[in-house]
Amino acid sequence: MDGGSVVLTPTRFLQSNTTQESVVEKMRMGGGGIDNTSAVTLEWALSSLLNNPEVLKKARDEIDRKIAPMLLPHVASKDCKVAGYDMPHGTMLLTNAWAIHRDPRLLDDPTSLNPERFEKGGEAHKLMPFGLGRRACPGSGLAQRLVTLSLGSLIQCFEWERIGEEEVDMTEGPGLTMPKGIPLVAMCRARAFVGKILPESA
Numbered sequence: 001m002d003g004g005s006v007v008l009t010p011t012r013f014l015q016s017n018t019t020q021e022s023v024v025e026k027m028r029m030g031g032g033g034i035d036n037t038s039a040v041t042l043e044w045a046l047s048s049l050l051n052n053p054e055v056l057k058k059a060r061d062e063i064d065r066k067i068a069p070m071l072l073p074h075v076a077s078k079d080c081k082v083a084g085y086d087m088p089h090g091t092m093l094l095t096n097a098w099a100i101h102r103d104p105r106l107l108d109d110p111t112s113l114n115p116e117r118f119e120k121g122g123e124a125h126k127l128m129p130f131g132l133g134r135r136a137c138p139g140s141g142l143a144q145r146l147v148t149l150s151l152g153s154l155i156q157c158f159e160w161e162r163i164g165e166e167e168v169d170m171t172e173g174p175g176l177t178m179p180k181g182i183p184l185v186a187m188c189r190a191r192a193f194v195g196k197i198l199p200e201s202a
């Protein structure tokens, strides 16, 4: 291997008295004890991807498209079954709320915006933005009041419009709380009655 700037050899971190230079030197000589099938395979794979950036981009786009945000991980405190699957004590369980909320077996036409669907008895339980069970969000009462009151006031007090013909971009950004990929920019105008209450906003 040429003395490149990145040496992908995880095993070297296990050897506290080994400098990077000495590891690289040993690798050049086919160093004993450093050979690691997985690390070598990873190194070749990453090398090939770096020489073929379009394939690297395709792989990353596919991962971004298919790996949805999960709820926080939970761990089984004792052996149990979830949906028929054995969960031995200590198993980490990740809930894919994104997929559950889009499952046509649970909701009719799940990707349509139809808030009235949750007025029907039992339907609200299919929505789980706050998780479920003992570790569900303890702030859900506060959050629901805050969000619904704020959204209600924004709808009540302003006329809203998109800034153009194009639909608002719905791409998700990275991060635990699933922020918007592109921040929302919209036009709003205070409704006439607001001017009577707050003259400076008219």
Ligand code: HEM
Binding pocket: 071, 072, 073, 129, 130, 131, 132, 134, 135, 136, 137, 138, 139, 140, 142, 143, 144, 147
């Ligand atoms: C729209 C707003 C919010 C959303 C969507 C949200 C969502 C969540 C979710 C999905 C969890 C993980 C539940 C699980 O592990 O299954 C969680 C946990 C938690 N949330 Fe929230 N949350 C919100 C607002 C708040 C607020 C306002 C507070 C505090 C005032 C809060 C405090 C917490 C705490 C302390 C936990 C950890 C609970 C535990 O692990 O036992 N959250 N939240």
